[in-house]
Amino acid sequence: MAQSYATRQFRFWLTNYRRTWQGSIYSGVLNPVLYLGAMGLGLGTLVDHHGTASIGGVSYLAFLAPGLLAAAAMQTAMGESTYPVYGSVKWLKTYQAAIASPLRPADLFHGHLLWTTLRLTMNSAVFLAVMALFGAIRSPWAAVALPAAVLTGLAFGAPIEAYAMTVTKDTSFAMLFRFGIIPLFLFSGTFFPVSQLPAVVRPLAYLTPLWHGVALCRSLSLGTAQPASSALHAGYLVAVTVLGVVAGNRTYRRRLYA
Amino acid sequence: MLFVRALSALEGRVADVPDPDILIRARGLSKKFGEFTAVDGIDFDLSRGEVFGFLGPNGAGKSSTMRMIGCVSPPSGGELTILGMDPVTQGPAIRARLGVVPQEDTLDVELTVRENLLIYGRYFGLRRDVIRERTAQLLDFVQLTERAGDQVEPLSGGMKRRLTIARSLISEPEILLLDEPTTGLDPQARHVVWDRLYRLKQQGTTLVLTTHYMDEAEQLCDRLVVMDRGKIAAGGSPRQLIETFSTPEVLELRFSLAEQEQAAEKLAEIQAGRLEVLADRILIYTSDGDNALDAVRARGLEPATSLVRRSTLEDVFLRLTGRRLED
Numbered sequence: 171m172a173q174s175y176a177t178r179q180f181r182f183w184l185t186n187y188r189r190t191w192q193g194s195i196y197s198g199v200l201n202p203v204l205y206l207g208a209m210g211l212g213l214g215t216l217v218d219h220h221g222t223a224s225i226g227g228v229s230y231l232a233f234l235a236p237g238l239l240a241a242a243a244m245q246t247a248m249g250e251s252t253y254p255v256y257g258s259v260k261w262l263k264t265y266q267a268a269i270a271s272p273l274r275p276a277d278l279f280h281g282h283l284l285w286t287t288l289r290l291t292m293n294s295a296v297f298l299a300v301m302a303l304f305g306a307i308r309s310p311w312a313a314v315a316l317p318a319a320v321l322t323g324l325a326f327g328a329p330i331e332a333y334a335m336t337v338t339k340d341t342s343f344a345m346l347f348r349f350g351i352i353p354l355f356l357f358s359g360t361f362f363p364v365s366q367l368p369a370v371v372r373p374l375a376y377l378t379p380l381w382h383g384v385a386l387c388r389s390l391s392l393g394t395a396q397p398a399s400s401a402l403h404a405g406y407l408v409a410v411t412v413l414g415v416v417a418g419n420r421t422y423r424r425r426l427y428a
Numbered sequence: 429m430l431f432v433r434a435l436s437a438l439e440g441r442v443a444d445v446p447d448p449d450i451l452i453r454a455r456g457l458s459k460k461f462g463e464f465t466a467v468d469g470i471d472f473d474l475s476r477g478e479v480f481g482f483l484g485p486n487g488a489g490k491s492s493t494m495r496m497i498g499c500v501s502p503p504s505g506g507e508l509t510i511l512g513m514d515p516v517t518q519g520p521a522i523r524a525r526l527g528v529v530p531q532e533d534t535l536d537v538e539l540t541v542r543e544n545l546l547i548y549g550r551y552f553g554l555r556r557d558v559i560r561e562r563t564a565q566l567l568d569f570v571q572l573t574e575r576a577g578d579q580v581e582p583l584s585g586g587m588k589r590r591l592t593i594a595r596s597l598i599s600e601p602e603i604l605l606l607d608e609p610t611t612g613l614d615p616q617a618r619h620v621v622w623d624r625l626y627r628l629k630q631q632g633t634t635l636v637l638t639t640h641y642m643d644e645a646e647q648l649c650d651r652l653v654v655m656d657r658g659k660i661a662a663g664g665s666p667r668q669l670i671e672t673f674s675t676p677e678v679l680e681l682r683f684s685l686a687e688q689e690q691a692a693e694k695l696a697e698i699q700a701g702r703l704e705v706l707a708d709r710i711l712i713y714t715s716d717g718d719n720a721l722d723a724v725r726a727r728g729l730e731p732a733t734s735l736v737r738r739s740t741l742e743d744v745f746l747r748l749t750g751r752r753l754e755d
Binding site: 174175178179181182185186189262263264266267268269270271272273274426427428 | 461495519520521526530532534535536537539543546548550551552595599
């Protein structure tokens with residue numbers, strides 16, 4: 171029953187997407203092309219010139235691409251879980267309309283999570299395809315990096331969406347982006363190994379879901395994945411996602427059932 | 429069930445068998461937000477096929493009551509039964525049989541008129557062909573057929589209201605809840621909405637509405653309760669309420685501001701009827717307005733303007749609460 175209610179809300183987002191899909195496909199392709207071109211090939215030539223022992227002896231492109239895959243998933247999740255959700259309750263008030271139907275607040279939440287999952291799958295698949303075209307993939311295990319990237323995105327999507335339901339001013343999202351997403355993007359092992367960070371801050375990086383996502387995607391793309399560490403990374407991401415879902419069930423109900 | 433009846437009989441009470449025609453039953457229903465009590469222990473029954481109204485000024489607790497009936501706001505106390513079910517534990521099953529027209533428009537203005545109905549129909553689990561068929565009928569009913577493919581954003585306030593009404597009917601609800609259905613509309617748009625609601629009433633739809641317009645309540649409601657500060661001050665048909673709490677006629681007198689206070693004192697002496705002194709005029713409640721006006725003039729008082737009219741629900745509200753409805 172709950173499943174079918176969430177599906178009804180998922181189909182709303184699907185209908186909604188019909189108006190914006192073109193632009194989103196465009197940016198979905200352009201984003202990896204630009205990043206892999208500029209950083210992977212451009213900057214990568216310089217890095218490779220100086221030796222790549224510290225990044226495992228692979229080309230910088232091969233090192234960077236799976237990191238960017240995970241980071242892009244984080245950004246997709248951020249985009250889907252902030253303004254669209256906030257707008258539904260604050261601007262359009264379509265969430266208020268939906269809860270007058272049989273749907274419950276948690277159904278709206280789960281329906282949107284399903285939608286976020288689909289968007290993550292789409293964008294990550296495109297990203298992996300572009301990686302393949304750039305010759306940045308080293309192992310057939312890279313195919314498993316698709317669900318790994320989706321999981322990384324959900325570990326951000328679920329808690330951010332839970333938070334979005336508590337927000338009363340949309341400037342909060344700009345703060346989250348500036349002080350949360352951008353530092354994570356820069357310091358979670360996407361562009362350089364976390365081992366390069368000062369020893370004091372290194373444990374912080376290990377706490378962030380993005381570091382686990384990057385490490386998981388990278389080991390799969392390079393073919394160096396170990397069962398134990400992969401299970402640890404995936405387990406951490408699942409745990410954060412579950413916490414986000416539990417929190418979101420609460421924040422959705424509080425916001426919509428006053 | 430039998431067991432319950434037997435038990436009740438043993439206790440010497442009449443068994444409390446639910447009446448299938450009572451769709452909503454509230455006893456001591458209350459809603460608190462922190463320290464603030466929005467609804468303070470109200471009782472009412474809604475019968476199948478009637479148009480039931482909550483009349484009261486802004487902040488009287490009408491919308492909070494509607495949200496509790498709509499199962500999107502858990503009651504803080506008392507009992508509430510809707511269609512024989514508990515709104516807290518059986519919300520989805522109840523809401524599947526309700527239609528809701530909220531006070532604020534909650535249409536998806538980025539989608540088209542038709543898409544809004546499609547989305548909403550799907551929320552109720554309706555099949556696409558069923559939705560398509562009902563959409564055609566409903567858009568015809570609310571006179572929006574020609575705008576079916578248009579985006580909602582540029583529609584006028586009246587059109588959006590009518591679309592909201594159409595959307596609330598997509599699931600063919602047994603009870604339609606309307607929270608201030610014509611607030612913010614111009615007079616012409618209000619009359620179109622009233623006309624559509626009147627047709628629904630003719631078709632036998634059970635309507636529950638809140639309003640602070642006494643003309644809306646008088647025109648549409650079979651029965652209403654007057655709400656003030658979270659409590660029900662009185663209830664009955666509009667006619668009953670007027671007969672009980674007001675006089676057949678009202679004499680409205682306006683004096684120049686300088687004279688009003690003095691005039692009020694003199695009028696009190698005449699005792700032509702109960703007096704209400706408002707900021708800009710004085711009301712005299714009487715069975716015969718013309719007689720009362722003669723009596724006023726006989727005492728040498730010459731009002732700037734005078735008007736004899738029938739009593740309205742506004743007068744009932746004034747009598748019950750000492751305040752005006754639209755203040």
